[in-house]
Amino acid sequence: MRRWLDHPAWPHVRAILIALHVLSLVVLSLPTAGAIHDRRRWQTANARDDLRRMAARLTAWGLATDEHQLEQALWSAGDAYLRVQRPIAAPFQRYAELTGSRQAWQMFASPQRHPAEVHVDIELSGPAGSQWQLLYRPHSDEHAWNREQFDHNRFRKFFGRFARGFIRSHYDQSARWIATKAAREHPEASRVRVRLARYETLPPERVRAGERPALDKYEHERVFDAEALR
Amino acid sequence: MSPAGRIGFIGWLRRRWSAWVELTSTRELGTTLAWFRIAVGLVILYSLLSMIAADLVEVMWVDAEHGGLLTLSTRHWLVPLLGGRTASTAWTLVGSGLLLATLVVLGLGGRLVILATLQVYYALTTASPVLTGGYDTMITNALWLLLLARSTATLSADCWIRTRRLRSDELVPAWPRYLVILQLVVIYTTTGLHKLSPTWTPGGDCSALYWVFQEPTWRRFDMSWTASAFPLMQLMTAVTWWWEVLAPLLLLVYWARATAERGGWLRRVLNRHDLRKVWATIGVGLHLGILVSINVGPFSLISLAFYLCLIPPRAPPTA
Numbered sequence: 256m257r258r259w260l261d262h263p264a265w266p267h268v269r270a271i272l273i274a275l276h277v278l279s280l281v282v283l284s285l286p287t288a289g290a291i292h293d294r295r296r297w298q299t300a301n302a303r304d305d306l307r308r309m310a311a312r313l314t315a316w317g318l319a320t321d322e323h324q325l326e327q328a329l330w331s332a333g334d335a336y337l338r339v340q341r342p343i344a345a346p347f348q349r350y351a352e353l354t355g356s357r358q359a360w361q362m363f364a365s366p367q368r369h370p371a372e373v374h375v376d377i378e379l380s381g382p383a384g385s386q387w388q389l390l391y392r393p394h395s396d397e398h399a400w401n402r403e404q405f406d407h408n409r410f411r412k413f414f415g416r417f418a419r420g421f422i423r424s425h426y427d428q429s430a431r432w433i434a435t436k437a438a439r440e441h442p443e444a445s446r447v448r449v450r451l452a453r454y455e456t457l458p459p460e461r462v463r464a465g466e467r468p469a470l471d472k473y474e475h476e477r478v479f480d481a482e483a484l485r
Numbered sequence: 486m487s488p489a490g491r492i493g494f495i496g497w498l499r500r501r502w503s504a505w506v507e508l509t510s511t512r513e514l515g516t517t518l519a520w521f522r523i524a525v526g527l528v529i530l531y532s533l534l535s536m537i538a539a540d541l542v543e544v545m546w547v548d549a550e551h552g553g554l555l556t557l558s559t560r561h562w563l564v565p566l567l568g569g570r571t572a573s574t575a576w577t578l579v580g581s582g583l584l585l586a587t588l589v590v591l592g593l594g595g596r597l598v599i600l601a602t603l604q605v606y607y608a609l610t611t612a613s614p615v616l617t618g619g620y621d622t623m624i625t626n627a628l629w630l631l632l633l634a635r636s637t638a639t640l641s642a643d644c645w646i647r648t649r650r651l652r653s654d655e656l657v658p659a660w661p662r663y664l665v666i667l668q669l670v671v672i673y674t675t676t677g678l679h680k681l682s683p684t685w686t687p688g689g690d691c692s693a694l695y696w697v698f699q700e701p702t703w704r705r706f707d708m709s710w711t712a713s714a715f716p717l718m719q720l721m722t723a724v725t726w727w728w729e730v731l732a733p734l735l736l737l738v739y740w741a742r743a744t745a746e747r748g749g750w751l752r753r754v755l756n757r758h759d760l761r762k763v764w765a766t767i768g769v770g771l772h773l774g775i776l777v778s779i780n781v782g783p784f785s786l787i788s789l790a791f792y793l794c795l796i797p798p799r800a801p802p803t804a
Contacts, residue, residue, distance in 0.1 A: 269510075276664065360672045360676040362676045365684070375576060389694045394707070403540070404540060411701075415702030422615070428556065429553065432544075432549070456699045
C-alpha cells in the first residue's frame with residue numbers, strides 16, 4: 256500500500272479523484288425535481304402567494320404577467336432545466352448514495368406564511384353530555400400533553416411539512432399513532448381527535464396593533480374510537 | 486484555433502493541472518482536522534442522545550408495522566441485515582452509534598471506526614426523508630470527508646498508542662480540510678439560490694426572517710416582538726441572502742491569498758483585510774442567532790464544526 260502511494264502517478268490519480276468529488280458536490284447541489292417540480296408544493300397557499308408577489312413585481316418592472324402565466328412559464332423552464340440536470344446528475348447519484356455525501360440544501364427557501372398546527376383533543380363524557388378537551392397544541396403550557404416528544408426538532412419539522420406539501424398517508428399514519436398514545440394514556444376518553452389548525456401569519460403592522468392569529472380554521476380532522484385503539 | 490493558439494492552450498491547461506496537483510499534495514499539521522473530528526463526534530452523540538431523551542427511538546426509527554410512527558425505508562444494507570426496522574434494530578444502531586461516536590471523539594480506531602459510524606448513522610437517518618434534517622446530511626458528509634482524511638494523526642488515542650504522546654507533528658494531507666471548506670461554500674450558495682421567494686430576494690420587502698420567526702415549527706419561544714423590530718429583520722434578511730449567494734467569493738479570497746506574490750489590483754484589494762475572518766464572523770453570528778432563536782436540532786452545531794476547518798493549523802516546525 257505504502258509503495259503504491261509512493262508511485263509518481265499517485266498525486267495525479269488522487270487529483271483526479273478529488274476533482275470528481277468536487278464535480279459531484281457541485282452537480283448534486285443544483286436544484287432537483289423534488290425542489291422545483293412538485294405539483295403539491297406549487298399548490299400550497301405559500302407558493303401561490305409567492306407567485307402572486309413575483310408576478311406583481313415583474314409587472315411593475317414592465318414585464319406584464321399574472322400568477323397563472325408566470326406559473327406556466329416557470330413550470331416550462333423547470334421542465335427544460337430538468338432535461339439537462341437529470342442526465343448530468345445521474346452518474347454522481349450512486350456515489351453520493353453510497354458515501355452519504357448527498358447534496359440537497361434548501362433551507363427556509365420560502366418562509367411559511369400559512370402554517371398549520373397539529374392539535375389533539377379527547378372526548379370526555381359526563382352527566383351534562385360529552386365534550387372535547389384540548390390535550391395538545393404547540394407552544395402551549397396549558398395544553399402540553401406529550402410535549403417532550405412533539406417538541407423535538409424532528410417531530411416539529413415533520414408536523415411543519417403538513418403545511419408545505421400535505422402527504423395524506425403520512426398524516427393518516429401519524430394521526431393514528433398519536434390517537435393510540437392519547438387513548439392509552441387517557442382511559443377516561445371515549446374518542447380522540449387529531450386535526451390541523453391552519454391560519455395566516457399576521458404581518459408586522461397587525462401584530463404591532465395588538466392582533467394575534469385566529470386559530471379557528473381546522474383541516475384534515477381524524478376522529479378515532481379510543482376503546483378500539485387501546 | 487491556430488497551431489500556436491493550441492500550443493498556448495495546452496500549456497495553460499498543463500500549468501492549471503500542475504497547480505491542482507500541487508494543491509492536492511499540500512500537507513499540514515493534523516490539528517484542525519482532529520478538532521473537526523472531535524466536534525463531529527460530539528454532534529453525533531448529541532443527535533442520538535436527544536432522540537433517547539425524548540423517547541423517540543422507537544417512534545421514528547421503528548416501522549409502523551412494529552409500533553412506530555410511519556412506514557420506513559429499509560434501503561440501507563445494514564437494516565435488512567439486522568432484521569428490518571424493528572425496535573431491536575433501532576436500539577442496536579443507536580447503541581453502536583453512541584459507542585462509535587465516542588470512539589470518533591477519542592480518535593481510536595482510525596478510518597475503520599469512522600466508516601462504521603458513517604454506516605450506522607446513515608442507516609438510522611435513511612429511515613424516511615420526512616424524518617430527517619439537513620443536519621443529518623451534513624453529518625454524513627462530514628464523516629465521509631473524515632474517512633478520506635487522516636484525522637486521528639494527532640489529538641487522538643491512536644496517536645497516543647503510536648507515539649505515547651497525545652499530540653504529533655506528523656504532516657497529513659490538507660485537501661480533506663479544503664473539501665470541508667468547499668462543502669460549506671456549496672451549502673450556503675445553493676441554499677441562497679433556492680431562496681427565490683420575493684420575501685428574500687432584492688426588490689422584495691426582505692421580510693423572510695420575520696416570517697421564519699413566527700413559524701410554530703421553528704421558533705423556540707414567542708417571537709412576536711420581532712414585529713416591533715421589523716427594520717432589523719429586513720436588514721438581517723438582506724445580509725443573510727447576500728452573504729449566502731456570494732459565498733463562492735470566499736474561494737476567490739483564498740486564491741488571492743495563495744497567489745499574493747503575483748500582485749495585481751484585485752489581489753491587493755482582496756488582501757487588504759483578512760476577509761476570511763469577516764466571512765466567518767458573519768457565519769458564526771448567523772448560526773449563534775439560529776441556535777438561540779429557532780429549534781433546528783444540531784444544525785448550528787454541525788455547521789459550526791465545519792467552521793473549525795477555516796482555521797488553518799500552525800505552520801509545521803522546520804526540521
